[in-house]
Amino acid sequence: MTTQTSRPAAWFSWASLMLSAATLGVILWACLTAWGAVVHGHPAYAIVLTISALGALLLGWLSLRKIRRRSKDERAETIRIGVWGVVWRVLLIALGVVWIAILAWLRPYVAVEPALAAMHSDKTVTVTETTTDIELRPTDAKTPESSTGVFFQPGALVDARAYAAVLRPLAEDGHTVVITKQPLGIAFLALSAFDSAKASNPEVAQWVVAGHSLGGTVAAIEATEKNAPVAGLLFYASYPANDISETLTVPVESISGSLDGLATPAKIKASRSNLPADATFTVIKGGTHAQFGSYGPQSGDNTPTISNEAARKQISEASVSFVDSVSK
Structure with missing residues (x-):
């Protein structure tokens, strides 16, 4: 079964772009508010933040490129996408939201004086x-x-x-x-x-x-x-x-x-x-x-x-x- 949409999966590109921005925002927040703990903690968290940041940048770049391409290519206005195509896109966005929540939860409590x-x-x-x-x-x-x-x-x-x-x-x-x-x-x-x-x-x-x-x-x-x-x-x-x-x-x-x-x-x-x-x-x-x-x-x-x-x-x-x- 297929569905016909205007600007197919455009919502997915925009959602991915927002997901990328949100991920970078959480990473920036963690670094600004817990930098000492990130630098002095076990390197695992810093590695996770770095990989997440690189992944978010790549996702954002790909999403933005697709959005610009659609705006220039009117022939892509209408295509057919399957129901499962919609399902896996929704699932990916949901997993991205969960990952953002995990990154925020993992933000460490920072040591203070004395x-x-x-x-x-x-x-x-x-x-x-x-x-x-x-x-x-x-x-x-x-x-x-x-x-x-x-x-x-x-x-x-x-x-x-x-x-x-x-x-x-x-x-x-x-x-x-x-x-x-x-x-x-x-x-x-x-x-x-x-x-x-x-x-x-x-x-x-x-x-x-x-x-x-x-x-x-x-x-x-x-x-x-x-x-x-x-x-x-x-x-x-x-x-x-x-x-x-x-x-x-x-x-x-x-x-x-x-x-x-x-x-x-x-x-x-x-x-x-x-x-x-x-x-x-x-x-x-x-x-x-x-x-x-x-x-x-x-x-x-x-x-x-x-x-x-x-x-x-x-x-x-x-x-x-x-x-x-x-x-x-």
Whole structure:
């Protein structure tokens, strides 16, 4: 079956042109509002943006050329196109809209102060940043270096640098800290990062795996791997996806906020049954989800009644106390 139309598929060319413009607009918005996270994050997002931009430019050029050609060639006014021709054109436009939404959703939360200041090395901590991770290494001769390191998984879509300030006290206490940069800001895409951290730091005899939000859920998976020399599991506003009360045999510390709008107190309480009976819980009164890093407010979170500085101090102190307790 066919249909006869005026200026066949002209709507598709115009829709494609608008789709191209929208894609470029989202990419420009992401770069202007999250440039620091794009540049300092895992290269996967930058690659996706680049490929998407090139594809949008090509689509726009082809669409514009077809529009101009139709306006010059009146003989193309009427042709017959099949129903399936209409269907696949609509499907392509729909897929393009979905891709634009994905690009917008993947825009990362950008690290802000004091995390950016914590990224600088000084006489106590050496900070090394690569395309795939951030290392905070103790350098003060007065502080003996511990054989226990900390491997950290950021929360979903959060700039890895955002955790430098809250984790730096661990390095100042003598522990090597590795913060992984997740592909596209998704912890499940960084399951191999722990193995890379172990290989790059052979001097670290054992590790505390930690994570914020979704990163904590993935950290729990890493902690239960049989080949992982794990000394402890540290949750920041997080909990395991499954029951690990019987499979996990190392100490667990859960630090959460009483006003967290995402990892709510009810969810943290419910997680107790999925953790070993001796797991300890520290609650930051008045603390929220976004206060476990320095990246600004987060959608769905509540308004804190404690300052970012006070919350960060309590989180850092609880973290140091826990890691010290499991260190050799």
